Amino acid sequence: MSPTLLWTTVVLAFRQLLRNKARSALTSLGILIGVAAVIAMVNISSGATAAVENALASIGQDVLFVVPGGDRGPHAGTVKPFADADVTALRRDLDGVVGVAPVSQRSMTATAGEQSHLTQVTGSNADYIAALRWELALGRDITDGEHLSGADVCVLGHTVVEELFGAQDPLGQEVRVDKLSCQVIGTLRPKGENMFGQDQDDLLLVPLRGFQRRIQGSRDISLIFVSFAEGTDSNTLKADTTALLRQRRHIRQGSEDDFSVRDMAEVLGMLDTVSTVLTSLLAAVAAVSLLVGGIGIMNIMLVSVTERTREIGIRLAVGALARDVLLQFLVESMVLSAVGGTVGVLVGYLGSLAVTSLMDFPMHFDPLVAIGAMLFSGLLGVVFGFFPARRAARMEPIDALRHQ
Numbered sequence: 001m002s003p004t005l006l007w008t009t010v011v012l013a014f015r016q017l018l019r020n021k022a023r024s025a026l027t028s029l030g031i032l033i034g035v036a037a038v039i040a041m042v043n044i045s046s047g048a049t050a051a052v053e054n055a056l057a058s059i060g061q062d063v064l065f066v067v068p069g070g071d072r073g074p075h076a077g078t079v080k081p082f083a084d085a086d087v088t089a090l091r092r093d094l095d096g097v098v099g100v101a102p103v104s105q106r107s108m109t110a111t112a113g114e115q116s117h118l119t120q121v122t123g124s125n126a127d128y129i130a131a132l133r134w135e136l137a138l139g140r141d142i143t144d145g146e147h148l149s150g151a152d153v154c155v156l157g158h159t160v161v162e163e164l165f166g167a168q169d170p171l172g173q174e175v176r177v178d179k180l181s182c183q184v185i186g187t188l189r190p191k192g193e194n195m196f197g198q199d200q201d202d203l204l205l206v207p208l209r210g211f212q213r214r215i216q217g218s219r220d221i222s223l224i225f226v227s228f229a230e231g232t233d234s235n236t237l238k239a240d241t242t243a244l245l246r247q248r249r250h251i252r253q254g255s256e257d258d259f260s261v262r263d264m265a266e267v268l269g270m271l272d273t274v275s276t277v278l279t280s281l282l283a284a285v286a287a288v289s290l291l292v293g294g295i296g297i298m299n300i301m302l303v304s305v306t307e308r309t310r311e312i313g314i315r316l317a318v319g320a321l322a323r324d325v326l327l328q329f330l331v332e333s334m335v336l337s338a339v340g341g342t343v344g345v346l347v348g349y350l351g352s353l354a355v356t357s358l359m360d361f362p363m364h365f366d367p368l369v370a371i372g373a374m375l376f377s378g379l380l381g382v383v384f385g386f387f388p389a390r391r392a393a394r395m396e397p398i399d400a401l402r403h404q
Contacts, residue, residue, distance in 0.1 A: 009324075013331040016304075024336060027300045030293025031340030031380065032347065035373045037286035039348025040355070042369050045279040047352070047361035049272060063131055064226040064234070064241060065262045066090075080258055081220035086248055090224065094240055096232035099127030103223040104211055110160060110204055111176045117163035121177055121204045123211025129155075129188075131227040139171050139186030142207055150209030154182035157203035158190035175204070180214045182206055193360075234263045290377070293340065294384040301333050301388035312392050313401035326393035333385025334378050341377025345370045 017024040069079045082102065091100040104123045109116050122128075125147045129136075137158070146153050154175060161170050170184045191200040212219050228237055238261050245259055305312070312325055349365060356363045 009327055009331050010335070012328065013335050016332060017335060023300065027296055028293075028336050028340030028343070030289060030296045031337050031377050032293075032344040034286050034288075034290030034293050035341045035344025035377055036348035036351060037289060038283055038373055039345055039370060040352040041279055041282040041286060043349070043352035043363065043365055044355050044361070045275055046364035046366070047356045048359075049275050050364055051361045062228055062230065062232070062234075063264060064228070064238060066224040066226060066241065066245070066259060067262075068222070068259045080249065081222055082224055082259075083221065084219060086245065087221065087224060089244060089248060090226060090241065093244055094226070094237065096228045096237055097226055098229050099131050099225075099227040101125055101127040101131045101225040101227070102208060102221040103128070103225065104208060104216055104221055105223070106215060108177050108215070110164060112164040112170075112173060115164045117160060119157075119160050119163075119202050119204050121206065121211065121215065123206050123208040123216070125208055127227065128205065128225070131225045134191075135189040137187045137189045138169075139184070141186060142205070147207040148209065150207045150211075150213055152180070152182045152210065153185045153207070155186040155188060155205040156184055157188050157205075158201040159199055160202060160204055161187050177204065177206075178215055180206065180210060182210075238263060290380060294337070294380040297333050297336050297381060298384040298388060300336075301329060301385050302391070304332070305329065305388050305392045308392075309395065310401060312395050313397050316395065316397040317401065322393040325395075326389045329389035329392050330382060330385050333389070334381035337377045337381030337384075338374065341374045344377070345373055348373075 066082070068081055084102070087100050087102045091097060101124050106121050107118060108121045109118050110121070126142065126144045128134075129141055136155075139155070142151075142153055142155060145151075156164075156170060156175070164170070164175065165173065170187060173184050175182055175184060188201070188203070188205075193199055208221075226237075226241065228234070241261050242257065245261075246257060249258060251257060315325060316322070349370075352365075353363055355361075
């Protein structure tokens with residue numbers, strides 16, 4: 001077929017569809033919705049995955065989380081907390097470990113002058129800031145000696161600084177938490193929210209000994225961060241950590257662990273799996289919408305063939321070939337689906353942009369997905385338009401001309 005004939009066929013298809021603008025628009029709507037849904041779901045999923053990866057990167061993937069309670073989750077009164085000796089053993093007996101940060105936490109009200117703020121008070125040691133990749137904004141970190149003695153000093157997160165001191169310099173100021181009064185010696189650079197929407201900067205860090213003695217009233221440890229050197233096999237380290245703690249906690253062979261050991265790669269893998277499943281599910285729903293849109297195109301094209309029977313008869317009578325009629329109706333159905341697919345890409349992009357902005361996700365737009373969606377919508381036009389087009393091409397000129 002010559003390019004001139006093909007171009008003429010496309011122009012005629014557009015003219016015919018513009019005669020019934022409302023019907024053509026409604027016919028393309030099903031394809032538009034399906035393509036928009038696919039584009040939006042892929043973009044939002046990619047943005048959410050990127051947000052999770054950014055949140056994990058702010059913590060680092062070279063950290064193990066050791067939590068009492070096991071995979072069944074903590075149960076009040078039944079969880080055996082960790083002890084100082086466990087921390088010492090992890091640091092001493094595991095290869096590749098560069099830091100072990102025991103943590104005890106409690107939500108409490110911090111007060112400075114006339115200002116007060118409910119925050120997360122965290123007691124830990126000198127390894128905490130390095131293990132979780134915190135950076136100092138002002139001042140200094142708590143020294144080893146201050147941690148060991150439980151000195152009355154503290155480091156504040158960005159949110160606590162803003163709530164208690166505003167634009168004032170917090171260094172050297174006093175902050176009171178229950179029975180603990182500490183001097184601010186440093187502040188942390190802001191990190192923002194984590195993957196669960198929690199404000200990581202809402203933090204008041206004090207030496208673990210002081211926290212245990214003046215706030216908690218016991219030497220229990222509720223969480224341990226184990227940071228390891230680059231190149232260390234995290235799976236081997238997890239297995240060694242598990243074996244060591246099972247031995248120290250006197251867990252018999254065959255019994256379940258009463259603690260859990262996780263690393264950031266495992267957490268990321270779990271979240272990626274959930275994201276992939278949800279994206280696939282939503283894409284399947286969008287595919288159903290595309291199928292319904294394709295069926296709508298086929299129905300409308302069948303109606304169009306019936307309405308234009310005399311026109312088809314005249315074209316065949318004056319010398320048009322069956323393939324010319326077939327091509328005419330195929331092009332019309334392809335135009336309907338292609339227009340719907342193109343507008344659907346735009347609507348999907350704008351929709352995903354609005355959602356990612358609202359949820360503070362990075363916007364990830366994949367041009368290949370958009371091109372694939374438009375090509376697929378054109379293919380739907382061919383598939384669902386072929387039957388009506390073939391029906392028009394097989395008409396007998398005499399019978400078509402007799403049609404009223």
